[in-house]
Each structure stands twice: as structure tokens, then as C-alpha cells.
Amino acid sequence: MNCPHTAAAPAGRGAGTVVIDPMVQDLDGETARLRDAGVLARIDLLGVPAWTVTRHAEARRLLLDARLVKDIDAWDLWRSGAVTHAWPLIGMIDAGRSMFTVDGAEHRRLRTKTSQALTPRRLEAIRPEIEKFTQELLDALDAAQGDDGVVDLKAVFAQPLPMRVVGMLMGVDESRHAMLTRQYKAFFSMLTPQDERLALLAELDVFYTDLVREKTARPTDDLTSALILAEEGGEPLTEEEVVGNLKAMVAAGHETTIGLVLNAVRALLAHPDQLRKVLAGEVGWDAVIEETLRWDTPTTHLLMRFATEDITVGDEVIRKGEGLVVSYRAIGRDIEQHGADADAFDITRPTRNRHMTFGHGPHICPGAALSRVEAGIALPALFTRFPGLRLAVPDEEITRLPVMTQNDMTAFPVLLG
Numbered sequence: 001m002n003c004p005h006t007a008a009a010p011a012g013r014g015a016g017t018v019v020i021d022p023m024v025q026d027l028d029g030e031t032a033r034l035r036d037a038g039v040l041a042r043i044d045l046l047g048v049p050a051w052t053v054t055r056h057a058e059a060r061r062l063l064l065d066a067r068l069v070k071d072i073d074a075w076d077l078w079r080s081g082a083v084t085h086a087w088p089l090i091g092m093i094d095a096g097r098s099m100f101t102v103d104g105a106e107h108r109r110l111r112t113k114t115s116q117a118l119t120p121r122r123l124e125a126i127r128p129e130i131e132k133f134t135q136e137l138l139d140a141l142d143a144a145q146g147d148d149g150v151v152d153l154k155a156v157f158a159q160p161l162p163m164r165v166v167g168m169l170m171g172v173d174e175s176r177h178a179m180l181t182r183q184y185k186a187f188f189s190m191l192t193p194q195d196e197r198l199a200l201l202a203e204l205d206v207f208y209t210d211l212v213r214e215k216t217a218r219p220t221d222d223l224t225s226a227l228i229l230a231e232e233g234g235e236p237l238t239e240e241e242v243v244g245n246l247k248a249m250v251a252a253g254h255e256t257t258i259g260l261v262l263n264a265v266r267a268l269l270a271h272p273d274q275l276r277k278v279l280a281g282e283v284g285w286d287a288v289i290e291e292t293l294r295w296d297t298p299t300t301h302l303l304m305r306f307a308t309e310d311i312t313v314g315d316e317v318i319r320k321g322e323g324l325v326v327s328y329r330a331i332g333r334d335i336e337q338h339g340a341d342a343d344a345f346d347i348t349r350p351t352r353n354r355h356m357t358f359g360h361g362p363h364i365c366p367g368a369a370l371s372r373v374e375a376g377i378a379l380p381a382l383f384t385r386f387p388g389l390r391l392a393v394p395d396e397e398i399t400r401l402p403v404m405t406q407n408d409m410t411a412f413p414v415l416l417g
């Protein structure tokens with residue numbers, strides 16, 4: 001293989017190291033290279049080496065393996081000082097104590113209330129509000145059309161909707177949403193200088209800590225307040241733990257759903273025959289959502305777990321102290337799981353529900369049902385209101401943001417028709 005992103009293969013070691021491109025210039029090519037590099041591939045993340053798992057079956061096994069932990073102190077490169085806060089991706093791992101960074105019994109303690117608040121049954125209660133936000137943002141879309149009729153579906157619709165939903169759930173006032181959106185955009189972008197990223201993470205910590213203190217003094221009807229209150233006879237979460245969970249919820253709830261909604265719209269507009277079937281009621285929106293989750297995952301790579309013992313995967317060994325990434329985009333394109341046409345978008349595919357985009361095992365996405373509810377409201381509402389919706393530029397001109405772990409577009413200019 002003659003490929004600039006793939007270094008020469010060390011003898012007997014698969015196809016070599018795949019250098020992950022911070023500018024995300026060729027995501028499909030990179031996904032294919034990862035798949036070609038093996039079940040377990042060596043990757044380079046801005047100079048930092050790690051393993052990644054690229055296949056469904058093995059990822060499923062590894063995500064249940066208690067020898068892999070989230071605790072950054074289990075990472076040799078961190079303990080030795082080779083990786084520091086100067087590394088642009090450190091904020092994806094060293095994110096404070098929360099359900100995202102802790103394992104085992106402590107993890108269950110940190111996570112239970114959040115997952116209980118986000119069951120499909122509990123979410124039915126907030127469906128009317130999500131529908132109301134959706135209608136308001138559709139009005140905003142209509143109003144935002146320029147003289148040429150062009151409007152950015154991302155900025156005006158796909159981005160504000162998840163922020164409003166997660167803001168309502170967690171009790172974050174609407175006056176802060178625009179600011180948070182800007183901060184997360186800068187957090188994820190590889191164009192942001194590292195000192196700025198660290199400064200904005202510190203600002204976010206102050207903001208969330210203030211919010212938790214306010215909710216401690218005056219609890220309201222939101223998940224942040226629920227996280228603060230102790231279970232009867234149970235041990236309450238510490239302030240740091242509540243702040244950590246709140247951060248994780250807002251970051252994850254906001255960023256990933258933008259990708260889900262936009263990727264679904266993009267896939268449908270690029271496959272008009274399939275869009276027709278959906279609009280004719282021959283195939284359900286749930287099929288669109290699941291196939292989009294599989295084919296164009298909102299999370300490209302999930303950082304990171306660390307081996308507490310040597311772990312053998314096929315003929316490779318993840319050594320104790322090494323890091324493992326899960327490459328969800330490659331996993332969604334796994335031929336053994338989805339067939340030889342795994343690279344094709346097909347809402348009638350029999351395996352469309354058998355993807356692993358929300359993860360697996362104890363850390364499986366607690367917001368999965370919420371994102372499905374949001375997309376399940378937003379997509380049909382959008383196409384019902386604007387049946388003539390189309391891209392304002394050729395599909396090839398849509399660019400991805402320079403974000404290594406998430407799959408997010410710069411903008412999505414459309415004509416409402």
C-alpha cells in the first residue's frame with residue numbers, strides 16, 4: 001500500500017501505524033486504512049502512540065474486559081511524564097472524576113441516577129418540550145434564509161436543538177447556551193492553541209462548579225439537582241463528582257447529537273431514492289437513525305482505556321500500561337458484522353440495528369435513548385416542514401471540522417425549497 005499516512009510496517013506487525021489526521025481531510029480514506037491495518041491497529045495521535053480496535057466483535061469483547069480501565073494513572077506515557085497537559089487531546093481523558101473516567105463499583109455509584117433519568121419511559125415526559133424547541137428552530141430556519149435563500153442547517157437548527165435539550169435536562173440557563181456552544185467548539189477544534197484550550201476548560205470548571213453550588217442552595221427540578229441530593233440511606237456524590245457528571249452530560253449531549261442529525265440529513269439528500277421511501281412511509285425514521293449511526297458515527301474515535309495487564313488480541317498484545325482507543329467509525333464499517341457492502345448507506349440493511357455506536361458494557365452511552373428521541377423528532381419535523389429541502393452546494397464541498405475524535409461538519413448550507 002502506498003499511502004502517506006501509513007508508516008512502514010515493522011516485521012510481523014500488521015500494516016503499520018496509522019497517523020490520525022488532525023485536519024480530518026479524508027475521513028473515509030482514514031477509516032478504510034484503519035480497517036486494513038488490522039483488528040488491532042497502531043495509531044499515532046499527534047505524536048502519541050496508542051492501539052485502536054477496528055472490529056465489532058473484538059471491540060465488544062474488549063469493552064467488557066475489566067483489565068481495561070479509564071483511570072489515566074494506569075497509562076505509562078502519563079506516569080512517565082511523556083504525555084502532559086501540553087498534548088491537545090489530554091482534555092478527552094483527564095476530564096475530572098465522573099462516570100466517564102471511573103470504573104467498577106464506584107462507576108455504578110456515579111452513573112445510576114443519570115441512566116435512570118434517561119430511560120425511554122422517563123424521556124416521554126420531556127417529548128413535548130423537545131417538539132416545541134424543534135418547531136421554534138424550524139421557524140428560526142425559515143427566518144434565517146439569506147437573500148439567496150441559503151441557510152446553515154447546522155448553526156440554526158442541528159446545533160441549538162441538542163443544547164436546548166441537554167440544557168433543560170441539566171438546568172443550564174438559556175442565556176449561557178451560545179457561550180457554551182462557542183467554548184465546546186474551541187475545545188474540540190485542533191486549531192485552538194493548547195493554552196487557550198486549557199484556559200477555557202478552567203473557565204468551564206468555574207461555570208459548572210458555580211452552577212452546582214447554586215443548585216445545592218436552591219434545588220430545582222433537573223438532573224443536576226437530583227445528582228446533588230443523596231439517595232435515601234445512600235452516599236451523596238461529592239461536588240467534584242456532580243461537576244464531572246454535569247460536564248460530561250453537557251459535552252456529550254450537545255456535541256454528538258449535532259452529528260447524528262446532520263449526518264442523517266446529508267445521507268438522505270445524497271440518496272434520494274431512500275429519502276423517497278421514508279417520506280412515502282415505506283421505511284421508518286428509526287431505520288434512518290440506526291443506519292446513520294452505523295454508517296457515519298458521530299464519534300470517530302473514543303479516547304481512551306488503559307491495560308492493567310497484558311491483553312492478547314489475535315496475534316497482538318496490548319501491554320500493561322498501554323492505551324486503547326475504540327474507533328467507532330471503522331467498527332460501523334466492519335465487513336464481518338455488516339457484509340461486503342458495509343461502506344454503502346442502506347436504510348433497509350438487515351444489520352442496521354446491530355451497530356455498536358453507543359459503545360458496549362458498563363460505559364455504554366447513557367444518553368442513547370435521548371439522542372434517538374431528539375433525532376426521531378427533529379428529522380421528520382424538518383422534512384415535513386421543508387419537503388423540498390436540498391443542499392445549497394455540491395456534497396463534496398461540505399467540509400469536516402478539524403476535530404480528531406468527533407465527526408462534525410463546518411457548516412451545512414441548505415435551500416429550504
Ligand code: STR
Nearest residue numbers: 091092093095100247248251252256299
Ligand atoms: C469533554 C470534556 C469534558 O469536560 C468532559 C468530557 C467527558 C465526556 C466526554 C466528553 C469530554 C467528550 C465527548 C465524549 C464525552 C462522552 C461521550 C462523548 C467522549 C471528554 C462522545 O463522543 C461519545
